[in-house]
Amino acid sequence: MKSTTIKQVTVVGTGVIGNGWIARFLAKGYDVIATDPAEGAEVRIRSSIANAWPALEKQGLAEGASKDRLTFEPDLANAVANADLIQENVPEREELKRKVLADIDRLAKPDAIIASSTSGLKPSTLQADCAKPERVIVAHPFNPVYLVPLVELVGGEATTTETIKTAEEFYQSIDMKPLVISTEIEGHVADRLMEAIWREALHLVNDGVATTEEVDAAIIYGPGLRWALMGPFLTLHLAGGEQGMKHMLEQFGPALKLPWTKLVAPELTEELTNKVVDGCEQQTTGHSITQLEQRRDDFLIELMQLLEKYWPGANLNGKI
Amino acid sequence: MKSTTIKQVTVVGTGVIGNGWIARFLAKGYDVIATDPAEGAEVRIRSSIANAWPALEKQGLAEGASKDRLTFEPDLANAVANADLIQENVPEREELKRKVLADIDRLAKPDAIIASSTSGLKPSTLQADCAKPERVIVAHPFNPVYLVPLVELVGGEATTTETIKTAEEFYQSIDMKPLVISTEIEGHVADRLMEAIWREALHLVNDGVATTEEVDAAIIYGPGLRWALMGPFLTLHLAGGEQGMKHMLEQFGPALKLPWTKLVAPELTEELTNKVVDGCEQQTTGHSITQLEQRRDDFLIELMQLLEKYWPGANLNGKI
Incomplete structure (x- = not known):
């Protein structure tokens, strides 16, 4: 169901993430204005939307949705003038983002929502130069934005509850799963988890323990199978047998002190x-561990049947 | 196809992992002997196999496979006497594992393969007290062992290439994806990556940034969707646009220095x-980024259709 308050959407900055947003907004039946000062931006945007479109058609377009409902507008003032929501995706540099957000804030309607796709910066920092910071929010998506449903919503010190609520309803209306995060930290939540794995992966390659392909294999054939269904906590809850997480933490007490990973572990206090x-x-x-296990198993069987078509060597005439 | 050299398999230690191995070996048509000194072990093993069996039936059993081809043998000497491969799964304590492996080594046939499921310890340490350490290897599986295909194979200083090769062929024959790791480190490869994410997750909960449910949501609706298909490297390769990983590393240079995660990052040298x-x-x-993106998108669409049945709230009358 379309949002009642958000009717016209503008995307500022059109790299992989900005173009992903455009594709999602278009597929959900919105008129979209895109703006980007880079040479040749419009051609790249339209080619990127064309690449994403077959997937979106397979998934099912909203009524009236069309690639042609995208307008490219080189001038920022014109691009944001009538927008109800502006999604900012300029490069991840604090100074640049602050400047662009302040410009948008000055040029947009006073009640427009201004959402930044920043993966790392805090909203309080980003909204600092805006005259109306109460409508500035972080809405951080994941690649490919036109398919992956997670969007992290983080308000800054000046952001109103109403802004967060309107944003939450809007992103839900375009079939996303908003996760409202109440504490501002660099990298929000998901990217901190991804960064942790990414840095450890770099160490493994750097130390000559594994190649990138081996690191990737160690994920896709093992832990990665479960992570579409269960996050790190539920995964371990199910690895602990009938006692679940309680048992795992008892076992983990000593293991957390071992020099596995180059990450410092928190003290496993009673409170934690x-x-x-x-x-x-x-x-x-209300669900027993056995019920949860059976649900997980049913999922894994269907997932692996699906993956037979996609895992390395299965298609595209060779390895991926 | 069944292994030609491994015909009789014995499982020593029957917690979640040991029972997972028993279920997999039985489903692939092996006679299995299980041993465990704990009171009531046999009852718990048979109940655990009964829980796993419906999933294994759905997946398809090997010819002649039966739950009834499991024999419980309380005496370790009798249990390992005729085994071609012994899979050890006692609790993760170095002293205990070393003692049990030395006992198995003394009691088993001289050419039997002795595989430890250790998630963290190095094979050189584990084989130190064995008279015939050349046939001792780490074969580390992932929960649920009867479905997840990854098994990490790590030889110690004394392990022969022949042992590694025989083990690799055996685990392949029971439909696993062996990853042979040539450098011994604590936690091998996959658990180092999982530990990194797990410790960061604990910090987020400890610092009051997110609940366990929010951490899990930040994985399953976002990055977790991709990890069954692509590991951390290929994921970022596809997030970098047409320039792929090269572009990501240029962007990542500064970001790696930010205080995201409590993990120390390696220097991004030219070599790395x-x-x-x-x-x-x-x-x-041989594959363009666009081809890779289309393959990823096709996968994600099918995966999300599948997940509609399994994600929180979708079944079991409530949230998971």
């Missing part, structure tokens, strides 16, 4: 233990 | 940059 165990129990209220 | 870029290019030889 309780937070984690209670969290997992809340997530699974 | 080359290793990573070359690795990604080798993995994708």
Whole structure:
């Protein structure tokens, strides 16, 4: 169902992420204005949308959705003048983002929502130079933006609850799964987790323990299979047998002190233990570990049938 | 196709991992002997196999495979006497594992393969007290062992190439994806990556940034969707636009210095940059970024259709 408050959307900055947003907005039936000062931007945008479109058609377009409902507008003032929501995706440099957001804030309608796709910067920092910072929010998506549903929503000190609520409803209306994060930290939540794995992967390659292909294999044939279904907590909850996370944390006490990974582990205090165990129990209220295991197994079987078509060597005449 | 050299398999230690191995071996048509000194072990093993069996039936059993081809044998000497491969899964304590492996080594046939499921310990350490250490190897699986195909194979200083080769063929024959790791480190490869994400997740909960449920949501609706198809390297290769990993590393240079995650990042030297870029290019030889993107998109669409049945709230009358 389309948002009642957001009717016209403008995308500022059109790299991989900006173009992903354009494709998603178009597929959900919006009129989209795109702006980017780079030479040849319009050609690159239209080619990127053309690449994404077959996937979006397979997934099912909203009524009236069309690639042709995209307008390229080189002038920022014209591009944002009538927008109800502006999605900013300029390169990840604080100074640049602050400047562009302040420009948008000055040029946009006073009640327009201004959302930044920043993967790392805090909203309080980004909204600092805006005259109306209460409508500035972080809305951080994941590649490919036109398919992956997660969007992290983070308000800054000046952001109103109403802005967060309107944004949440809007992103839900375009079939996303907004995760509202109440504490501002660099990298929000998902990118901190991805960064952790990414840095450890770089260490493994740097130390000559594994090639990039081996690191990737160690994910896709193992832990990666489960992560579309269960995050790190639920995964371990199910690895602990009938006692679940409680047992895992008892086992983990000593293991966390081992020099696995180059990441410093937090002290496993009683408070942290309780937070984690209670969290997992809340997530699974009313379901036995056996029920959860059977659900996981049913999923894994279907997933692996699906992956037969996609894993390395399965298609494209060779390895991926 | 069944292994020609491995005919009888014995599983020593029957927690979640040991029972997972028993279920996989049985489903692939092996006679299995299980041993465990714990009170009531046999009852727990048979109940665990009964839980796993419906999934294995759905996946398809090998000819002649049966739950009834499991024999419980309380005496270790009798249990390992005729085994061609012994899979050890006792608790993750170095002293205990070394003792049990030395006992198995003393009691088993001289040419039997002895494989330890250790998730963290190095094979050179584990084989130190064995009289015939050349046939001792790490074969580290992932939960649920009866479905997830990854198994990390690591030889110690004394392990022969022949042992590694025989083990590799055996695990392949039971439909696994062996990853042979030539450098011994604590946690091998996959668990180092999982540990990194796990520790960061604990920090997020500890610092009050997110609940366990929010951390899990930040994975399953976003990055987790891609990890069944692409590891961390290929994922970033595709996030970098037409320039792929090369572009990502240029962008990442500064970001790696930011205090995201509590993990210390390696210096992005020219050597490391080359290793990573070359690795990604080798993995994708002959395929354009656009082809890779279309393959990824096709996968994601099918995966999300599948996940509609499994994601939180979709079944089991409530959230998971």
